[in-house]
Amino acid sequence: MARKTLTYRETREGRDAGKTFFIEEMSASQAERWGTRAISIAAKSGIDLPAELLNSGLAGFAVLGLRAFLSAPFHDTEPLLNEMFECIQYVPDPSRPELKRRLTESDIEEVSTRIALRQEVLDLHLGFFKAAMQSIRSAASAALSKAETILNTSTSPEPSEPLSAAD
Numbered sequence: 001m002a003r004k005t006l007t008y009r010e011t012r013e014g015r016d017a018g019k020t021f022f023i024e025e026m027s028a029s030q031a032e033r034w035g036t037r038a039i040s041i042a043a044k045s046g047i048d049l050p051a052e053l054l055n056s057g058l059a060g061f062a063v064l065g066l067r068a069f070l071s072a073p074f075h076d077t078e079p080l081l082n083e084m085f086e087c088i089q090y091v092p093d094p095s096r097p098e099l100k101r102r103l104t105e106s107d108i109e110e111v112s113t114r115i116a117l118r119q120e121v122l123d124l125h126l127g128f129f130k131a132a133m134q135s136i137r138s139a140a141s142a143a144l145s146k147a148e149t150i151l152n153t154s155t156s157p158e159p160s161e162p163l164s165a166a167d
Helices: 028-044 057-064 066-070 074-087 111-152
Strands: 005-009 020-024 088-091
Touching (some): 005 111, 020 111, 028 074
Antiparallel strands (some): 005 020, 020 088
16 A cells, blocks of 8 residues: 655645645654654653653654644754655646655745644644544543433432322
8 A cells, every 4th residue: 555645735825825745654664763753852851751652653742742842952853853844745836746846945935834734744644643532532422421321310210109298
């Protein structure tokens, strides 16, 4: 099976409006190394990490979140941020996507486009995790709803006839 890919077209106003980019998933080994390095950097930065995250590669990074990763020193994270852009190619002519090419510095002119592209790279690699989390949330919600129903249901039988004052 081929790696997952997606085409991203910048729709916001600005210098990158209308530009098209092609994003291809990292190989499994590269993604695992990337995720493990990201978690390691986050752990070294003093962030409290549950032990199970430390051995879970890219999925663990997803749980950890980009916020924790970005709290690490930039000199540690810069190589990983740069590596994300190795997944992205520029498509100068969207009518001829086969002419896509490696990014050059002038291909992206807006910081917001860079951030959006990073998000797309993460989404492409972590889509499996999002689906799993949604499934877990749905199951948890159903279990909570069932528990609330049980707790709100009286376990004592209702009296068949109202008690009178004489009883």
